[in-house]
Amino acid sequence: MMQVRKIHVSTTVNGEPREFLCEPGQVLSDALRNNLEMTGTKEGCTTGDCGACSVLLDDALVCSCLVLAAEAEGRRVATIEGVAQDGRLHPIQQQLLEHAGLQCGICTPGVVVAAKALLEENPDPSEEEVRFWLAGNLCRCTGYDKIILAVLAAASEIRGA
């Protein structure tokens, strides 16, 4: 068989310049996890249906399993690893902990990334707005209740801060 040549990608991840070699068909979630060893981004389906792989690509919330790794060339990727800053948890992370908003925790990185994007766009969402925004993030453990409460609490914490 023909050896496929790998593609060289230069990108920015959480504000830092990163480079990697990927296969042409490799998706971004796989490259983040296995080439850059950033396994905080999870894969629950690799078909764009669970949201565990949520990242920001140039500030847009995407499922990184639906983006080719090569498409990250020259763009900015923000992952779960960049959410806590200077050794301090983001209010969404802290409120998820306070509210027991995770059980197994596999959906949590995706939820954190997605919820942060929501609050940056809409600092005062209603319960319904949170529910619709997070409709792409499957959680099989919690029934969503405590996740929703945590996001609402984080929103009010950020607004008050």
Added chain:
Amino acid sequence: MNDSVKTDFKYVGTRPVRPDGPDKVTGRAKYGADLNLPGMLHAHYVRSPYAHAVIKSIDFSEALKLPGVIATMTGEDLPEPGDKLMQGAEIEMKLSDMAPVVMARGRAMFHGHPVAAVAATSASLAAEAAALVRVEYEVLPHVIDMHAALEDDAPLLHADLITTGLDPAPTVPSNLSVDLALEMGDVDLGFADADVVVERTYSVPMCHQGYIEPHAAIASADETGRVEIWCCTQGPFMVRNFTSQLTGIEPGKIKVTASEIGGGFGGKTTVYIEPVAAVLALKSGRPVKVVLSREEVFRATGPVSCSETRVRIGAKKDGTLTAIDIDIVMDSGCYSSSSIMPATMFGAACYRCENQRSRGREVLTNKPRVWAYRAPGAPQSIMAVECAVNELAEELGIDPVDFRLHNAVEEGDIPVFGLPFQAIGYKKALQAAKEHPHYQAPLGPGQGRGLASAFWINSGQQSSATINIALDGAINVLTGNPDIGGSRASMALLAAEVFGVPVETVHPTVADTDSVGYCDGTGGSRTTLATGGAVIQAAEKLVLELRHRAAAIWGVDLDEVEWVDGKAVARTTGDLENLMDAGAAVQLENREMSLVELAETSGATGGPLSAVASLHAHNSAPAFAINICDAAVDRETGKVDITRFTCIQDAGKAVHPAYVEGQMQGGAVQGIGWALNEEYLYDENGVLENPGFLDYRMPVASDLPMIDTVIIEEPNPLHPYGIRGVGEVPICPPMPAVATAVNRAAGTALYDLPLSPPKLLAAIDRAVE
């Protein structure tokens, strides 16, 4: 109640942040697929394209021509399973029913059945190689529907399968693997006594546990044949035992480290990929990683039995039950394993009724072998009984809670499965349902309300814990139970309670199988009860040791030293006359040493502070749960909206109430999904049509209201802290609560789940005609 059950708590019952929390909200926590090892190979499966076929030959030659393809495997690489029973399995099952699930042997039994595997230097290369493996099949007739499988001319799955549970045993083989019956009293007399009888048939679809993390494992082997496995599992010791029995590797040569686990719900209480990774690692001398795709998870792991249940139930005018007759048929997929026993035993366990009969049949079909899902078997039969009870209460004009209160089991009652009830909180839970604002609230236009209750037995099993106290007094707790929903927090709270120190000083670890005593898996609602019980015992041993140390330092007897709030304290009520002088008495009176002080000096007072406890827990106690559901039905589209939902559960002592609520909410939503949407759909070739989250639709955040919870704490009289077990019963009442609410809202009598829009629309049309 038993005096030895503790009722006043300082830490148990509070809601601290879980110790593993920061790692899990930042992405640092390592799950199954998050580990890579140097030199690692990736495995890829070859799966059957047919629902039933003889495997005539497997040819790897083309695949092996690819540079970087290192090792291959088929069912022949596993030892002949013979007639042995699986050791360490929660239910009795044969090795020969287990081995072919891991890898087919001679015959593919369902579409997607693993037939072979290849290991190569990259995941994409392994996939490419797997596609080049030539398998010659002889296609056999298949059967997917369990009723069709029971017909005389159905294709036989196993030519030698004789139904168990019948006396005399049948002489001809069939696809009926189990036929069992339980009976008490005289059911026919009971029905003759009834003023009203309800009889109906209820169907529950095949579903999947739906954990978000696909199965993942890495195995590596050294030159002595010792194998290490890293995997996401509910039970690392189960993985060691099962892998050993399936591969022939001695258990002592296998070390299993459980990764963090991204959900299981029973689905990760068995092995699929671990033996394959171990065999390929031994053959290649390299670490081998196996990660299933979501499609593979749907096609070839789990799933959960579909069922059809005929219920007849009779009562007097005053609501007194006179007879209950349950007949349940469950589909186990291609090998026996289903939860037919609990389904048959527990359907009507909430009710005191002296005349009961319950028959359970397990049928084999060309689908993946089913496996446990939260309270395995119970949701299917409880669905039927609870819906029938609601209909009966309605016919009699009795409020459904009053009807249940009138017939509720209580301490001393003996259910059909024979174990008398100890103290239980079912009636308290019913009372709480009745008084709940939800139950009192008027319904909106077009809405219906359903209530259902449920029983689950909970398990105990074997557990161990080790506790080491560091020189600064930090308490390290080791157990062998993966933390699937906050169990580290519970272990920390229990240890903190015994030592009387802040929970933040306790550091729980999920240890590997070489580093801690045997623990059965995280499942069966048992971890807080049994592993927590071992933690309590180990902590109590250490408290005793700490008192010894203080007594030795002070030169007094052990019984003159008490342990109070994290400190050794000299008893002030001691016999002062025996002391040398009054001055010494005064000194002794004021003496205390904290845990930290005792830890700091431990090197000089007898060495490290360390204790182990292990137990076989026979003190589990049942759980009862009640759900109240309001639903609205869109009569144009058939879409159901759950508008309000409340869970009430007797949890025994709730160690970390937020995680108890979380179990209740999560189980409720899984049950809502099972009632409304989730369903395995097969085409006529026996191919699963919806092996992805898009078409196998689990509830998402926007589908749901808030899920209200009420925890009732009726202490388990057999457990030192009154712990009962929480995790499974929450999935039992939602289906009947939802089905009752929807049918009332729509004016229908549709009891063939899921209540999907097209079915509901058709039922509405039928009801209108």
